[in-house]
Amino acid sequence: MTVSQAAPMPVAPRNKHRAWNKFKHNRIAMAGAGLVLLFVLLAILAPLIATHGPFDTSFTTIRKAPSMAHWLGTDELGRDVFSRLVYGARASLLVGLVSVVIALAVGVPFGLMAGYFGGWTDSAISRFTEALLAIPFLILAIALAAFLGPSLINAMVAIGVSAAPKFIRLTRGQVLSVKNEDFVQSARALGASDTRIIIMHVLPNVVPPLIVQATITIATAIIAEASLSFLGLGLQPPNPSWGSMLNTAKNFMTQAPWMSIFPGSAIFLVVLGFNLLGDGLRDALDPRQDR
């Protein structure tokens, strides 16, 4: 008898189908997925969609209102707002994705260790997590970005590290809830190693809530990047980022309102998209939420 036969995987394929069906019929979640897809396409196809170069300045088109030539107007250096917006999607989505990958890479292993081994390991990791959680997300990110120096990569590291404690907590909690289930006990009885039990039997049960949390964290990370760039601690000019576009736009609120309106709307829509998607995924993947 092999270990995998004795220890059935609790996530049955039937459940996956049910989750997908539930998700498919959730119109709000599908709208979220659509919004996310739209921005992903904008980011990937930026060179094809943009009507102008994102860095093309022009003295003749400084702060012009939206027109046929410049759909969303131009900024203080005569650059096309629409084109900068399209290229800005790249920075936003990249930061969102990379910082969540960092948070997962740091959070999941520590969470698994804390939950699975318990005792001294758990206490040490949990206290450290609490300490990190005591410093508000954005303040920690600002402090890290300040000490590391302002750049896109440092912003990603800062946001990723600040988001990691949530993943440690979530993973740890999930592990605790499955650690004493029969299928884990029987795998152990059959002599499976800790590593094998963690990867083959515990991890698959942690994945669904992690997917939900990761989706919502992308939303938080995009706002955090926009906030850091707005403060001047993210992507440095002249590179296009929605946050830094708003940072300059706030100086021209009365003369050129279009400079503020559009980048902000873009942040709002993409973040809303990820939040709607996350909510839909939670409804579909977490049966305990059924009421």
Add this chain to the structure above:
Amino acid sequence: MFILILRRMLVAIPTLILVSMIVFSLQKLLPGDPVLTLAGEERDPAVLDYLRDKYRLNDPLPVQYFAWVKQVATGDLGRSLRTDVPVTTLIAQKLPVTLQLAAMAMFFALIVGIPMGILAAVKKGKPIEYGANIAALSGMSIPNFWLGIILIMVVSVQWRLLPASGYVSPSEDFWLSMKTMLMPALVLSTALAAYLMRHTRSAMLEALNADYVRTARAKGVSARGVILRHALRNALMPIVTLVTLLFGELLAGAVLTEQVFTIPGFGKLVVDAVFNRDYAVVQGVVLCVAVGFIVMNLLADVLYILVNPRLRHS
């Protein structure tokens, strides 16, 4: 009960120690020699040596750490590298401003978020619930600095109703102070109201499904009585804890709100310090916020023990 409270307080100690270590190690992340940053344009080796000695940079790390903790424990957070004003003085000056902003924002969030959450739970499956959910998700998704810019454009520039920026102390002119703080507080409250609504909704749904609510209904308590006296009283418990946890979100949000509305508070202090490379101030503020957050958490837990009869009599 006292043992429970005491144990809770003891758990906070290692957290405090770890926070101090994290804040201390922030300064070690600085690229390059910190003495060169401290000295500015000065490159005289004698001066650099003096500074190294003054800030104990030649000592091993643990020695530096304990020296720093000893200093911080006596309430000395160092001096601003820019203005030479003690960091504690700066914090004491700016904190009341941010506290006023935070208190007003919390007030708006509570009066909007909790009733909306109750309504969404009671009207489950009805259009009101969907509307409330979409409103909450939008509140969480809207970047508050952008909302601030838009409000300034419409309310201050177009309609000329409220001042666009600045700060007036309530002791100076109470109504003007409220008027200037109204927009920033509303902006800061959006995300908070959204969180509160969502948590109230799920806590209420759970309470409405509980046995004691079914019993109350069976013995003929009115629908209103069930919702307000039985379900809400139980649902509010986790919300009290949430409100203290959201304190951190409020401070972080205040950083951006203060930047948009040029309010001379805590958040503006950090951002200005970051750009002036005034690391002592950044470190002091982060430490202060973290300690404040730990204390708030501790208070929330103690409060929870005190008001919960099951824990009170254990």
